[in-house]
Amino acid sequence: xxxxxxxxxxxxxxxxxxxxxxxxxxxxxxxxxxxxxxxxxxxxxxxxxxxxxxxxxxxxxxxxxxxxxxxxxxxxxxxxxxxxxxxxxxxxxxxxxxxxxxxxxxxxxxxxxxxxxxxxxxxxxxxxxxxxxxxxxxxxxxxxxxxxxxxxxxxxxxxxxxxxxxxxxxxxxxxxxxxxxxxxxxxxxxxxxxxxxxxxxxxxxxxxxxxxxxxxxxxxxxxxxxxxxxxxxxxxxxxxxxxxxxxxxxxxxxxxxxxxxxxxx
Amino acid sequence: xxxxxxxxxxxxxxxxxxxxxxxxxxxxxxxxxxxxxxxxxxxxxxxxxxxxxxxxxxxxxxxxxxxxxxxxxxxxxxxxxxxxxxxxxxxxxxxxxxxxxxxxxxxxxxxxxxxxxxxxxxxxxxxxxxxxxxxxxxxxxxxxxxxxxxxxxxxxxxxxxxxxxxxxxxxxxxxxxxxxxxxxxxxxxxxxxxxxxxxxxxxxxxxxxxxxxxxxxxxxxxxxxxxxxxxxxxxxxxxxxxxxxxxxxxxxxxxxxxxxxxxx
Ligand SMILES: Nc1ncnc2c1ncn2[C@@H]1O[C@H](COP(=O)(O)OP(=O)(O)O)[C@@H](O)[C@H]1O
Ligand SMILES: [Mg+2]
Numbered sequence: 390x391x392x393x394x395x396x397x398x399x400x401x402x403x404x405x406x407x408x409x410x411x412x413x414x415x416x417x418x419x420x421x422x423x424x425x426x427x428x429x430x431x432x433x434x435x436x437x438x439x440x441x442x443x444x445x446x447x448x449x450x451x452x453x454x455x456x457x458x459x460x461x462x463x464x465x466x467x468x469x470x471x472x473x474x475x476x477x478x479x480x481x482x483x484x485x486x487x488x489x490x491x492x493x494x495x496x497x498x499x500x501x502x503x504x505x506x507x508x509x510x511x512x513x514x515x516x517x518x519x520x521x522x523x524x525x526x527x528x529x530x531x532x533x534x535x536x537x538x539x540x541x542x543x544x545x546x547x548x549x550x551x552x553x554x555x556x557x558x559x560x561x562x563x564x565x566x567x568x569x570x571x572x573x574x575x576x577x578x579x580x581x582x583x584x585x586x587x588x589x590x591x592x593x594x595x596x597x598x599x600x601x602x603x604x605x606x607x608x609x610x611x612x613x614x615x616x617x618x619x620x621x622x623x624x625x626x627x628x629x630x631x632x633x634x635x636x637x638x639x640x641x642x643x644x645x646x647x648x649x650x651x652x653x654x
Numbered sequence: 655x656x657x658x659x660x661x662x663x664x665x666x667x668x669x670x671x672x673x674x675x676x677x678x679x680x681x682x683x684x685x686x687x688x689x690x691x692x693x694x695x696x697x698x699x700x701x702x703x704x705x706x707x708x709x710x711x712x713x714x715x716x717x718x719x720x721x722x723x724x725x726x727x728x729x730x731x732x733x734x735x736x737x738x739x740x741x742x743x744x745x746x747x748x749x750x751x752x753x754x755x756x757x758x759x760x761x762x763x764x765x766x767x768x769x770x771x772x773x774x775x776x777x778x779x780x781x782x783x784x785x786x787x788x789x790x791x792x793x794x795x796x797x798x799x800x801x802x803x804x805x806x807x808x809x810x811x812x813x814x815x816x817x818x819x820x821x822x823x824x825x826x827x828x829x830x831x832x833x834x835x836x837x838x839x840x841x842x843x844x845x846x847x848x849x850x851x852x853x854x855x856x857x858x859x860x861x862x863x864x865x866x867x868x869x870x871x872x873x874x875x876x877x878x879x880x881x882x883x884x885x886x887x888x889x890x891x892x893x894x895x896x897x898x899x900x901x902x903x904x905x906x907x908x909x910x911x912x913x914x915x916x917x918x
């Protein structure tokens with residue numbers, strides 16, 4: 390009974406996005422996009438062509454995907470870590486530390502299209518160039534969200550710590566850090582798409598001839614390889630969804646006590 | 655003099671508490687308050703909201719420090735008493751840590767005192783029995799009703815066997831039936847343990863029913879308008895709630911309260 394309700398619950402959740410996907414794919418595949426919206430097949434290849442390009446070039450796409458996933462994950466992890474540690478510092482030393490948050494938000498709002506060419510000049514290797522872009526753009530969301538989770542606590546939960554004669558360290562380990570976990574997941578989820586974007590734009594501007602970003606730029610320029618370009622876009626979307634799903638699973642395990650995990654339950 | 659010192663558990667001398675408001679003038683919550691709480695008594699701080707009850711409890715708990723005056727708890731300074739875990743505290747909200755199970759929430763103060771795990775577990779079992787929550791060790795706070803959560807909070811406050819229990823409107827968010835049950839439980843625990851209980855409430859009936867003494871506070875200015883000794887015999891029971899002496903105490907408190915305002 391319980392198992393069935395979990396399954397049917399998931400089906401209810403998945404129904405709208407699936408229906409929407411089927412509608413869009415069908416709309417294009419049946420030619421409506423071309424007749425009603427005046428698209429040309431070279432601008433928007435039919436889904437069947439994208440699918441067969443995806444299958445035909447699967448090995449190449451997988452290879453380029455790995456090139457892209459590496460710096461995406463590395464940059465996201467390091468950037469989020471820097472953001473979190475900054476948030477811890479600001480929470481512990483709010484007077485001196487608060488300016489850091491503004492600096493971080495300022496750095497964060499430098500456009501990626503400006504950042505990527507700069508980093509490609511700073512680093513000779515493509516990997517560090519891409520990772521540094523991703524680090525810079527994923528610090529901010531984590532710093533802001535984690536700071537909120539670490540500091541936005543009811544007075545009484547801090548008073549309880551004081552009544553227990555907790556040290557500063559214990560206030561962090563027993564109260565602030567666990568309380569911040571739901572916010573950490575929020576920031577990580579924001580950072581998935583941001584990080585993918587950072588890597589892809591980094592590759593777009595890099596001279597190196599691999600990675601999803603480079604391949605999208607390269608194939609979309611060539612008349613008879615446009616469907617392949619779209620297959621790479623599809624790969625980027627699939628990678629984002631997979632990372633997002635992994636985060637959702639981890640979140641379910643680690644913060645199942647949080648209200649965000651009980652909606653509709 | 656010596657005799658009264660022996661009886662005194664908490665002593666507040668000439669307390670002034672000034673809050674600097676963000677906008678404008680500072681407000682004086684207490685302007686020279688003197689109060690003694692005796693060992694083993696059940697004492698209530700009764701008054702309308704905003705009269706300074708929570709502030710007073712926080713001064714005793716060394717969560718706040720007075721602008722002027724001295725607070726001693728168990729013969730030592732409030733700060734020292736807090737560090738020596740002389741009191742357990744229960745708040746208006748249960749204040750449980752959502753990520754901890756019931757057992758882990760109850761064990762929190764013991765954990766901070768580095769009490770051995772085995773001993774912690776035994777104590778948790780004992781405390782949960784005391785508050786009628788056996789079998790809920792591994793539940794999470796969100797799985798419990800408001801009344802059950804507040805019981806966990808009480809178990810946590812009792813877990814270190816501190817001599818003093820400070821309670822800030824612990825039952826004011828609960829329904830009447832749950833509240834009645836918790837009154838019985840609290841009195842039973844108090845009688846079994848001989849603790850000193852300082853109980854903050856804005857409910858006259860609750861204060862009379864539970865307490866040995868009721869301190870009646872008025873707001874604006876925050877002032878101790880009077881202290882009423884409640885002579886109802888122990889153990890208390892619900893029949894007393896309709897007795898004439900009970901009603902007389904309620905009337906006396908109302909009178910003190912009104913007179914407290916007429917003075918200005
Ligand atoms: N941290 C604070 N800063 C400023 N004013 C405060 C603070 N805490 C309490 N007060 C003020 O002190 C008065 C008493 O508050 P409180 O002790 O919470 O009253 P009660 O618990 O009786 O409702 C109120 O006027 C309140 O606004
Ligand atoms: Mg209060």
